[in-house]
Amino acid sequence: MSKQTHIIIKELLKEFKYTQSDLAKKLNVTQASISRYLSGQMQIDIDTLKEIANIFNVSTDYLLGRSEIKTSEETTNINAFHSISTDGLSKEEIDLVKAMVEQLKKKK
Structure with missing residues (x-):
């Protein structure tokens, strides 16, 4: 199950300090609005x-x-990877x- 938006925003606040x-x-x-967003009491408009x-x-x-x-940027990197030609390579x-x-993904 995916994380809820208010949890993700809390994590970003910590990450960005x-x-x-x-x-x-x-x-x-207002700070009160942010508090209500982060507690899940209020929906965030689009x-x-x-x-x-x-x-x-x-x-x-x-x-x-x-x-x-x-x-x-991450999406662009992923799309670039998928566009790499494997022509001429064996299975x-x-x-x-x-x-x-x-292996590289496991290292992260």
Whole structure:
């Protein structure tokens, strides 16, 4: 099950070392509104969600818990990887490349 938006925003606040007050100022809302967003007492409207995504440089899908990919840069990297041509490689070589990628992912 995906994380809820308010939990993701709390994690981003910690990561960026922002307080609720900092986020409130950036969004031009009250700190009480941020508190209600983060407690799940109040839904975040779509425009505010977009602004939060911009502030933290993440996608709205990430904020909504629909994707583990934070930024469009990560999406671009993934798309670039998928566009790499394997023409001329044997099945064994392709499998080796896939195994290497899996090893790299495990290191993270």
